[in-house]
Amino acid sequence: MSSPEVRDVTLVEAVNMALAWEMGHDESVIVLGEDVATNGGVFRATVGLRDRFGYKRVLDTPLAETLIAGTAIGMATQGLKPVAEFQFMGFIYAGMEQIISHAARMRNRTRGRLHCPIVYRAPFGGGIHAPEHHSESTEALFAHIPGLRVVVPSSPQRAYGLLLAAIRNPDPVVFLEPKRIYRAVTHSVANNGEALPLDTCFTLREGDDVTLVTWGACVMETLQAADLLAEQGVSAEVIDVATVSPLDRETLLCSVAKTGRVVIVHEACRSGGVGAEIAASIAEGAFLDLQAPVVRVTGYDTIMPYYRNEQAYLPKVTDIVEAVEQVIAL
Amino acid sequence: MSSPEVRDVTLVEAVNMALAWEMGHDESVIVLGEDVATNGGVFRATVGLRDRFGYKRVLDTPLAETLIAGTAIGMATQGLKPVAEFQFMGFIYAGMEQIISHAARMRNRTRGRLHCPIVYRAPFGGGIHAPEHHSESTEALFAHIPGLRVVVPSSPQRAYGLLLAAIRNPDPVVFLEPKRIYRAVTHSVANNGEALPLDTCFTLREGDDVTLVTWGACVMETLQAADLLAEQGVSAEVIDVATVSPLDRETLLCSVAKTGRVVIVHEACRSGGVGAEIAASIAEGAFLDLQAPVVRVTGYDTIMPYYRNEQAYLPKVTDIVEAVEQVIAL
Amino acid sequence: MRKSQEFHVDSTRYLDELGKPLDDLPAQASDIERVVSAYRNMVLTRTFDAKAIALQRTGKCGTYPSVLGHEVIGTAIGQSLAPSDVFVPYYRDQAAHILRGVSLCELLLYWGGDERGSAWKHCPEDLPIAVPIATQCCHAVGVASAIRIRDEARAVVCCVGDGGTSKGDFLESINLAGAWHLPVVFVVINNQWAISTPRSVQSGADTLAQKAIGVGLPGHIVDGNDYFATIEALDTALERARGGKGGSIIEAVTYRLGDHTTADDATRYRTAEALKKAWEADGIKRLQNYLHQNGLWDANKEQALQAECKSTVDAAVEAYLATEPESPTAMLDYLFESVPASLQQQRERLAGKSDGGES
Amino acid sequence: MRKSQEFHVDSTRYLDELGKPLDDLPAQASDIERVVSAYRNMVLTRTFDAKAIALQRTGKCGTYPSVLGHEVIGTAIGQSLAPSDVFVPYYRDQAAHILRGVSLCELLLYWGGDERGSAWKHCPEDLPIAVPIATQCCHAVGVASAIRIRDEARAVVCCVGDGGTSKGDFLESINLAGAWHLPVVFVVINNQWAISTPRSVQSGADTLAQKAIGVGLPGHIVDGNDYFATIEALDTALERARGGKGGSIIEAVTYRLGDHTTADDATRYRTAEALKKAWEADGIKRLQNYLHQNGLWDANKEQALQAECKSTVDAAVEAYLATEPESPTAMLDYLFESVPASLQQQRERLAGKSDGGES
Numbered sequence A, B: 001m002s003s004p005e006v007r008d009v010t011l012v013e014a015v016n017m018a019l020a021w022e023m024g025h026d027e028s029v030i031v032l033g034e035d036v037a038t039n040g041g042v043f044r045a046t047v048g049l050r051d052r053f054g055y056k057r058v059l060d061t062p063l064a065e066t067l068i069a070g071t072a073i074g075m076a077t078q079g080l081k082p083v084a085e086f087q088f089m090g091f092i093y094a095g096m097e098q099i100i101s102h103a104a105r106m107r108n109r110t111r112g113r114l115h116c117p118i119v120y121r122a123p124f125g126g127g128i129h130a131p132e133h134h135s136e137s138t139e140a141l142f143a144h145i146p147g148l149r150v151v152v153p154s155s156p157q158r159a160y161g162l163l164l165a166a167i168r169n170p171d172p173v174v175f176l177e178p179k180r181i182y183r184a185v186t187h188s189v190a191n192n193g194e195a196l197p198l199d200t201c202f203t204l205r206e207g208d209d210v211t212l213v214t215w216g217a218c219v220m221e222t223l224q225a226a227d228l229l230a231e232q233g234v235s236a237e238v239i240d241v242a243t244v245s246p247l248d249r250e251t252l253l254c255s256v257a258k259t260g261r262v263v264i265v266h267e268a269c270r271s272g273g274v275g276a277e278i279a280a281s282i283a284e285g286a287f288l289d290l291q292a293p294v295v296r297v298t299g300y301d302t303i304m305p306y307y308r309n310e311q312a313y314l315p316k317v318t319d320i321v322e323a324v325e326q327v328i329a330l
Numbered sequence C, D: 001m002r003k004s005q006e007f008h009v010d011s012t013r014y015l016d017e018l019g020k021p022l023d024d025l026p027a028q029a030s031d032i033e034r035v036v037s038a039y040r041n042m043v044l045t046r047t048f049d050a051k052a053i054a055l056q057r058t059g060k061c062g063t064y065p066s067v068l069g070h071e072v073i074g075t076a077i078g079q080s081l082a083p084s085d086v087f088v089p090y091y092r093d094q095a096a097h098i099l100r101g102v103s104l105c106e107l108l109l110y111w112g113g114d115e116r117g118s119a120w121k122h123c124p125e126d127l128p129i130a131v132p133i134a135t136q137c138c139h140a141v142g143v144a145s146a147i148r149i150r151d152e153a154r155a156v157v158c159c160v161g162d163g164g165t166s167k168g169d170f171l172e173s174i175n176l177a178g179a180w181h182l183p184v185v186f187v188v189i190n191n192q193w194a195i196s197t198p199r200s201v202q203s204g205a206d207t208l209a210q211k212a213i214g215v216g217l218p219g220h221i222v223d224g225n226d227y228f229a230t231i232e233a234l235d236t237a238l239e240r241a242r243g244g245k246g247g248s249i250i251e252a253v254t255y256r257l258g259d260h261t262t263a264d265d266a267t268r269y270r271t272a273e274a275l276k277k278a279w280e281a282d283g284i285k286r287l288q289n290y291l292h293q294n295g296l297w298d299a300n301k302e303q304a305l306q307a308e309c310k311s312t313v314d315a316a317v318e319a320y321l322a323t324e325p326e327s328p329t330a331m332l333d334y335l336f337e338s339v340p341a342s343l344q345q346q347r348e349r350l351a352g353k354s355d356g357g358e359s
């Protein structure tokens, strides 16, 4: 076993560390998916697990996402804790019927007799020059489904702690890993098996003038924007939503009570994105606190362009700064 | 052929009339789905079409929703205009990969070389004492997908006119039919082949004090609420969104500019519903007009209960009235 | 240079339509007690079925799928499963559920619109009724995978209709069963119809069992109204599965004698003749004849059984009708292990309403 | 009473690994011009492939899937398809695309991250490259349905990998092809790997062609490095389909000689030996040998061909590299037939940015 504090860990390595930790401590944790075993995953998130935990616990599946989603459900009803990988979020859709109609419902349907402690992992988001369908961020589709948790880490430590929490959670979690920052930064991660709380936002930076709400890879640009704004004398609070469903509205509303201004940043297209729910919740819950409309900085309402134009689609630091300037001006 | 004005037409009969009209006038219109041909559909929406238009244009498929969704795409690329039925919205999910990854993208992907003039029909919504999975209203999942239109009729005439528009539209339309009002009312419908506009809200009732925004079956309760409110001296404008994506924000914002107060009513669960996008858009676009927070009256954030408790889930007239009283009080 | 590879599926049948053996009966026929109790379960199932339909017609139950024509298959499944095995049903498996220990009241609650109808007390590992067609097949291979991962001598039976064999979930699952050598027996209940869609529209293949060939599993066809053929195939397949020899597919051929559900009217799409002919092959009557012919049954026993079934069903109906609906708050209480903070407000609202008496 | 039903799949091969006939060659061998032009297309495809990989390695192209080992199959497909037929590819069908009239520049644009790479000018009805595995199979049966609805003498070829045969889309589609007697030929390109997943993990069946049995279609296996076996099977299947006699499944057996894509490193999961052995069966070399042995080819011709292919590819690369990216507004312009009112504001924003020069 490695020493608790591991240096220079990327987000994807933290995912691997969390999987290894939990598999080492809980026999019921099983990893399955396409190319997860021998190959260690196309992003190497599951590398080494087959060697350490054997071919019965790390399973290469046939190429069938409905099957991956549904097999995990059957396993879960037998007390296993499957961590099922979709190779890219763009290939999760064939799994949706199983996830929506069964994983999210088994506990409710059977009044607690059976439940689904499953983690559905998928790398998501754009910006890595990938081919078509490899840049999806459709977290909103899952966030609208009762019975699911949707969790998005935005740093190596949070990837580690939130993934542990997701695996231990007795209900299904869609765990979306922002692949644009899979290897963007390295942090020291305490490999001590400690989970972080689900259903809770993380306030990454405190501030008084405006609340910046975001998650996933956009946390990077949002923090950069906060730095730039600080130079301009604007004090921005940065909140990483982390669990995009169910939503920790309390933390958001508390922040807005202080700042009175909100900019939401996400990569997914704007209409019907998770930002809409957050904006609606804040506009309803903090009506009297708001000094300016809640503004969203998001992807365009279109299909993620192929990579020559993907940068034109993605929200930029300057977009965030501009939006803040706009709400501050009011 | 029937005379233009047909009396006592239910919503589901209007669907049938529109299909028959368009099949009679456009050879490229094809109907496919489970039990649509010999049986005329489990709700009788396609009854008589097989007899009139023959077995090549009205097709019973094997039981496979992925296939239904995808076959329609292939047909469409050949210049047909398939109207594909999902027997219930609860069984549409297996079709999502095809709809999201292909129907919605074919035009963009091929830069206009191929396109998908498909209508995906599905009865949706609860309140008819149906078994599990027969009461879904997950229109928000489709409303978040660029490249799709999502259209919901709320009266026989609008069902007729909007379905004609949907079939004639050269891009894919998810056409959701509120089965709770399939036979709730009968209207006279002019069977003259005239389409109604897509991408446009319908203002069903004008008013000055509050804007009630809704679609589908909830239009019924919302209009009833408006009647009650009128008795209390509150003048409510009622807007049927009809095309829930792309959204006609202009009509909504104009109304709010007048009333300053908004209540959104939908049957789907609250978090991440289409109401969130509408609320966010209004809160952003009409910030200075709003006299009160935008309030949503919706289903609960849970799985539609089986029928003994479905009424407890569904938004009620009294809920709408209460919400209006709340926003008026501010 | 051309090579040819051969494959086959076998079909079995032991009794003719009048219950006369066409051949030597399998070993299962000598377990008289089991045979008689199979018959008893079939009659109980049919009695229950008629009552459930009647309840629906009088507004006391929701849409209900009649089990008429499936009683032999379900009974054989229920008998061949060991308590430690896992049953993964679709929605027309009443006969098997009863033998697994699901109470008739639970079945009525389920179709009567109450989630407690799936909180089965006596077979807690069985999967609940699956409404989305064929989706349960993936769960079955998941359960079977868990069994294999833990090296247990248990097996899974998964039911699916002829319509269900067209759906990816079934097809992907049988492929996994073959690839992973899983202890799962798929029973394709070919009742010739998927609502109004006849078997011939469902697939161009002559039989559904031959889908087994494409995934490297043994495929076997049985007359699903022939108790001996059906129970023999199931016993064999389950023994094989429990012994680590892998899965299989059994196509049990029968006929849906009722409407698809109480919401359906089958006269729209099928002829009275076809139905009449199908009734002649009815498996309950056939087994009854067999028992009579072999001195194992008589009119008195039949009368007693009918009375017993009636009172069992009546008692269940009484218990069902006496069950108060759950509090509406239940719709949030079972969503997650505990109610998340974000849903507390909604829960309070529901609780308030259920006190207040909302119209 | 037991009955047995028999099924079979046949395999064909004509040339040994050195290009020597093992048997009488099919009629296709006498069309010398077609055989030679097949060879030419294979070499062009391989030349293009090497160049695309080189472009990716130097940052001038995105992730690219090498066609190494698929050239024979793709070429046979391209040759057997009539212009009025429809090709429904997956993503490793470069050899067929070239014969269909897709320009090399278009192929580079596609993999180079530019949507115009699918706006094919010369085969406007062919479906574009499908990235989500097996999804294209549903489109293929849709196209074939349109052909059947209109009673046309056209046919569809749909390609899918060995991995793709596990996915519901393929399985549901072949079932429809059987049930509706559709004019569609599925070519399963079994290159032994789905990224790192070997064929044996993909299915427990001995062959993939035997999946045809389960849907009532003829299934046929060919050595996909044997041009004669492959083209014969395709010509036959397409003629059958165009003549209204229904679809079929051809399993073309080959080996993926490259990495899965330029993002993959196959040495992690497969041995150098296996790869070396696979190269010995290479179909291009085999056909070249055959041509040499029959006096249809020589070193001069080979040299000329290589030079010609190189310059064709170089010209395409030049055109590709000279293609300016589209305006960012294109991302909204092709979403619908016309830009809806609700998106106009976003379009203006994009237009403003693309003028302004956003970082």
Ligand SMILES: Cc1ncc(C[n+]2csc(CCOP(=O)(O)OP(=O)(O)O)c2C)c(N)n1
Binding pocket: B034, B063, B065, B087, B091, C092, C131, C132, C133, C160, C161, C162, C163, C164, C165, C191, C193, C194, C195, C256, C260
């Ligand atoms: C995925 C899905 N699609 C459609 C339906 C609607 N539906 C309910 S039963 C049925 C027919 C099923 O036929 P089969 O599988 O043969 O079973 P049977 O009812 O004959 O026992 C259909 C289409 C459904 N429940 N699930």
Ligand SMILES: Cc1ncc(C[n+]2csc(CCOP(=O)(O)OP(=O)(O)O)c2C)c(N)n1
Binding pocket: A034, A063, A065, A087, A091, D092, D131, D132, D133, D160, D161, D162, D163, D164, D165, D191, D193, D194, D195, D256, D260
């Ligand atoms: C639905 C879906 N799941 C996963 C992927 C990721 N992926 C791309 S190629 C591939 C393997 C495909 O193997 P095969 O079908 O044999 O084709 P080959 O690449 O060998 O030609 C996978 C898993 C995908 N593109 N689509």
Ligand SMILES: [Mg+2]
Binding pocket: C161, C162, C163, C189, C190, C191, C192, C193, C194, C195, C256
């Ligand atoms: Mg059936």
Ligand SMILES: [Mg+2]
Binding pocket: D161, D162, D163, D189, D190, D191, D192, D193, D194, D195, D256
């Ligand atoms: Mg392959």
